[in-house]
Amino acid sequence: MKTALIAAQGLTVDRPGSREAALTNVDFAIAPGEIVTVVGPNGSGKSTLIRALLGNLAPREGKVTRRPGLRIGYVPQRVQIEQSIPMTVRRFLSLPRRIGNDEAAAALTRAGVGDLSDRSIGALSGGQFQRVLLARALLGDPQILVLDEPTQGLDQPGIVAFYQLIEQVRAETGAAILMVSHDLLVVMRASDRVICLNGHVCCEGTPQSVGSAPEYLALFGGRGEGTLALYQHQHNHDHDHLHDHPSQVHRHVQHSPDGCNHNAG
Amino acid sequence: MSSTAPTGATTMLDDFMVRAVLAGLGVALAAGPLGCFVVWRRMAYFGDATAHAAILGVAASFAFGVSLYLGTLAVAAGMALLVARLTALGHAMDTALGVLAHSALALGLVAASFVPDLRVDLSSFLFGDILAVGRTDLLWIWGGALAILSFLIWRWQSLVSTTVNEELAMAAGIDPRVERLVLSLALALVVAVAIRIVGALLISAMLIVPAAAARGFSRTPEAMAILASVIAGVSVMAGLWGSLWFDTPAGPSIIAAAATVFAVSTLLRRP
Numbered sequence: 189m190k191t192a193l194i195a196a197q198g199l200t201v202d203r204p205g206s207r208e209a210a211l212t213n214v215d216f217a218i219a220p221g222e223i224v225t226v227v228g229p230n231g232s233g234k235s236t237l238i239r240a241l242l243g244n245l246a247p248r249e250g251k252v253t254r255r256p257g258l259r260i261g262y263v264p265q266r267v268q269i270e271q272s273i274p275m276t277v278r279r280f281l282s283l284p285r286r287i288g289n290d291e292a293a294a295a296l297t298r299a300g301v302g303d304l305s306d307r308s309i310g311a312l313s314g315g316q317f318q319r320v321l322l323a324r325a326l327l328g329d330p331q332i333l334v335l336d337e338p339t340q341g342l343d344q345p346g347i348v349a350f351y352q353l354i355e356q357v358r359a360e361t362g363a364a365i366l367m368v369s370h371d372l373l374v375v376m377r378a379s380d381r382v383i384c385l386n387g388h389v390c391c392e393g394t395p396q397s398v399g400s401a402p403e404y405l406a407l408f409g410g411r412g413e414g415t416l417a418l419y420q421h422q423h424n425h426d427h428d429h430l431h432d433h434p435s436q437v438h439r440h441v442q443h444s445p446d447g448c449n450h451n452a453g
Numbered sequence: 454m455s456s457t458a459p460t461g462a463t464t465m466l467d468d469f470m471v472r473a474v475l476a477g478l479g480v481a482l483a484a485g486p487l488g489c490f491v492v493w494r495r496m497a498y499f500g501d502a503t504a505h506a507a508i509l510g511v512a513a514s515f516a517f518g519v520s521l522y523l524g525t526l527a528v529a530a531g532m533a534l535l536v537a538r539l540t541a542l543g544h545a546m547d548t549a550l551g552v553l554a555h556s557a558l559a560l561g562l563v564a565a566s567f568v569p570d571l572r573v574d575l576s577s578f579l580f581g582d583i584l585a586v587g588r589t590d591l592l593w594i595w596g597g598a599l600a601i602l603s604f605l606i607w608r609w610q611s612l613v614s615t616t617v618n619e620e621l622a623m624a625a626g627i628d629p630r631v632e633r634l635v636l637s638l639a640l641a642l643v644v645a646v647a648i649r650i651v652g653a654l655l656i657s658a659m660l661i662v663p664a665a666a667a668r669g670f671s672r673t674p675e676a677m678a679i680l681a682s683v684i685a686g687v688s689v690m691a692g693l694w695g696s697l698w699f700d701t702p703a704g705p706s707i708i709a710a711a712a713t714v715f716a717v718s719t720l721l722r723r724p
Contacts, residue, residue, distance in 0.1 A: 273613070283622075285610075
């Protein structure tokens with residue numbers, strides 16, 4: 189993909205402080221304006237992928253190409269703000285770069301929390317805080333937003349509202365969005381493309397095709413039921429049976445009888 | 454302290470009480486903002502270890518005849534860097550920090566007992582001797598305090614960012630190790646500056662108590678830093694006044710005053 193904002197080829201990345209590979213031979217690309225979601229079980233290397241793509245982790249093999257001068261807005265996983273330091277939302281937005289009041293107000297409004305400027309960070313609900321983090325990531329007019337599990341700790345209505353907001357932000361700003369998520373059902377509906385990860389790319393494609401891929405089902409058999417209901421196709425799902433898909437929209441990266449367990453065997 | 458041509462300023466500085474007030478305010482100026490970082494980053498043990506190591510520095514200065522400030526600064530900086538290194542290893546360093554903090558003090562006291570001149574004077578380094586501050590001390594104290602202050606102002610945005618959340622700061626290109634180093638050195642400097650004022654045992658208190666008292670009344674980090682300095686300054690004045698009036702030791706009186714402000718502020722904040 190020559191127009192990609194961020195691309196990676198043959199990425200192998202070790203877990204920080206060890207020689208054990210968290211990711212093996214991963215190819216990745218995200219185009220301008222695209223919403224891509226990375227799903228996968230705990231420890232499948234989702235955050236490692238994000239950090240390698242951002243350049244925070246050096247890969248053992250392969251390379252990451254970012255468009256020169258790419259403006260990135262980043263929300264890391266499980267951001268915890270030190271509570272002993274007094275901090276208003278407005279002051280928080282001016283870290284580490286001081287910004288003007290207009291810029292702060294615009295970002296907060298876009299994230300749907302325009303009225304929280306003077307509130308104390310510690311007094312925000314989980315959903316409000318995630319939106320403030322989103323507002324902070326929107327400062328500096330990013331070409332791509334990178335959100336690592338942005339809805340962790342939110343309830344179901346909060347999650348749905350957050351993803352609606354994400355789609356709206358994309359529509360308004362044209363920014364590409366790369367997300368890591370556990371919220372399969374909602375996330376997949378909001379995505380253009382889903383990448384199912386488990387140490388390597390198991391499968392990727394449209395939400396519908398990934399939702400019915402055997403690799404995906406083997407990983408998320410139980411928890412993906414909601415997704416299944418949404419994207420139910422005509423064929424019967426059988427975890428142990430490698431069947432042909434009528435429309436091969438998604439790309440199977442690896443086939444194995446037990447789905448996509450990289451520890452198997 | 455004889456001055457040959459007394460002008461207004463020199464006459465004023467000839468008064469030990471004026472010198473004491475100026476010295477105390479210098480320390481308060483630096484201790485406010487730096488103390489906030491000690492509170493925010495939970496560096497209380499860190500402060501203790503660094504301050505206690507200063508006694509070792511005092512003993513070394515006496516033994517080798519180097520400047521008291523340089524000796525204290527060097528040993529405190531060494532301890533601060535060692536502790537920073539340990540802290541970076543993880544949160545489970547509580548015990549190791551405790552061991553370091555107290556053995557530094559014990560070693561310092563043992564070392565001090567080998568230096569006859571110091572044996573007489575030891576308590577003035579443990580609890581401070583602000584009323585004995587001379588003009589050279591004032592130069593050191595204000596030089597050091599202003600250095601700490603400019604250091605902190607220079608790094609302020611990065612320091613606060615790292616303190617609020619390391620990962621967000623790193624994503625913005627800030628290296629938390631640099632900020633830890635800045636704070637370690639500032640802490641060593643404040644120990645050297647404050648040891649004559651409140652003494653090695655109470656330096657941590659001078660950092661933590663005013664900052665803790667300021668916390669409940671502040672909505673931003675900047676407000677808390679300024680308020681902490683103001684509270685420290687008020688405590689210095691009140692402590693010195695109390696020390697004169699009731700004939701109590703000055704260093705502990707200053708901390709007692711700060712503790713009173715803290716207690717009152719806590720009561721005021723209670724609904």
